[in-house]
Amino acid sequence: MENTLNLLSRRAGFNAALRHFKSVNAFAADVADGFNLADSVNDAIEDGSLDRYQVRSILNALLVDKLDYVCLPHNLERTIEDVDDVIDVTSKWGKVHIVVCYYHPQAGLYAINPANEAHWDDALPLVHDEYCLILVGPAVERLDRDVLESAASDFVKLLYGRKVKSDTAYRAPRKVYESAPPPPPPSYDAPRKPAAVAPTGSSTTAPAAPPAGGRRAITPKYSVVVTNELFHNGNVEAWKKVIASYRNKYAGLDVLIWYENERINDINSLFKWGKVKHGTPIMFSVAGENIADVRKLQRYLYEGASPRFEAFLKGGIDRVLDLF
Secondary structure: OOOOOHHHHOHHHHHHHHHHHHHHHHHHHHHHOOOOHHHHHHHHHHOOOOOHHHHHHHHHHHHHHHOOOEEEEEEOOOOEOOOHHHHHHHOOEOOEEEEEEEEEOOOEEEEEOOOOHHHHHHHOOEOOOOEEEEEEEEOOOOOOHHHHHHHHHHHHHHHOOOOOOOOOOOOEOOOOOOOOOOOOOOOOOOOOOOEOOOOOOOOOOOOEOOOOOOOOEEOOOEEEEOOOOEOOHHHHHHHHHHHHHHHHHOOOOEEEEEEOOEEEOOOHHHHHOOOOEOOOEEEEEEEEOOOOOHHHHHHHHHHHOOOOHHHHOOOOOOOOOOOO
């Protein structure tokens, strides 16, 4: 029989398992305090204290095995691009916790609290025929299982823009998870200079030298899934138009394109490689100060990577579109 404890036989494996167990216990406390697990998990990923590969086991251990959440597997009947109504309605469902586990074969697993707009920003669009698992449990008070099953079914209706007849069984003030204050943004334009170290015996510490040049924040990488049969020259030109419009509106911001963890300096190369096909994610991030309209940019880039790209190609070659 294979020894399933081999991982623990070495110090590195033992310490990794111990850190994971401590994380699970911390998240269990968050859920017991009335918070949605997706909020605390995503916050831990953002601050670097949790790796994304750990999310699946944490969700299963806490929500499925320990708390016996209702599980509703679902294959998407169409691509989901707009979730404004979903956010608005579920933000009032304070009696239930909903966690949407959306798995994209290239981008990986997303754990989404549907009332949290930031979670959707990372995951949208949800692609037609892809698999998701909807987990529903009580926020604090015990709820009958038929209420939880009804909430899961009603959530699917919301996802497709349908109306829910009555949601009074789920309505209550929602407890909002407050993230820890974010660390200072990393330097983008220039590497940081190391802090000066006080001489031995000195009672004071010299302050760190300020970095040369300005400091610009960088957003996380957002996914844009190609829904055209191929990301061809028309899609490339549409993206150029969208990005030019964004830069025209926000002169101090820069749009960075990533593919397979590689920075793309020339968008034309995505077409020339001939391998960016339907269902493949292209990532982007925005760098600069006072970052704005990232969600709108993501929507326009998604349209530009779809069969509807021609809407951005109207007008002269040098014409800058008024999109933002």
